[in-house]
Amino acid sequence: MDERQVGGLNFQIDFSQPLYEQILDQFRSSIAKGEIDLGEKIPSVRELAQVLKINPNTVMRAYQELERDGLTEKRRGQGTFVTTSQEKVRQFRHQLAQEYIDAFIQHMENLGYTWADIEAYMKNKR
Known part of the structure; x- marks a missing residue:
């Protein structure tokens, strides 16, 4: 790097x-x-x-x-x-966040986690 x-x-x-x-x-x-x-x-x-x-x-x-x-x-x-345009940046940021969330959920599901498992995991992380 x-x-x-x-x-x-x-x-x-x-x-x-x-x-x-x-x-x-x-x-x-x-x-x-x-x-x-x-x-x-x-x-x-x-x-x-x-x-x-x-x-x-x-x-x-x-x-x-x-x-x-x-x-x-x-x-x-x-x-x-x-x-x-602050609105364009806001929309892009929202879109990017959605893509990250979708990718995270997909990775967790690929590991065999259910939605309930993912929610429980997230609650315990905070």
Whole structure:
């Protein structure tokens, strides 16, 4: 695992995993948690690729996905910015939470737990 800083953002890169997914996940998580402010400019594709020492096409792919998610927007001649829509971020955060919950439940069911077992387990964890 390699950690690199670009501006105020820290990226943890594991070169044994798909890089575009790591960049995408780290941006999504940072935006959802509010670590990157609404309307904040994010590093250019070239800048991020140079610092992370990866192909710019890899960064471009992650940025395109962020734009499709509605989490970023390009401003002609200015760069890429986090959306200014708090509602889009809230919706994305809710969607992400639902995906995590669904994955957790699926993993627990794959281990043979019933819904009652999962509920009991969660109550005892708190």
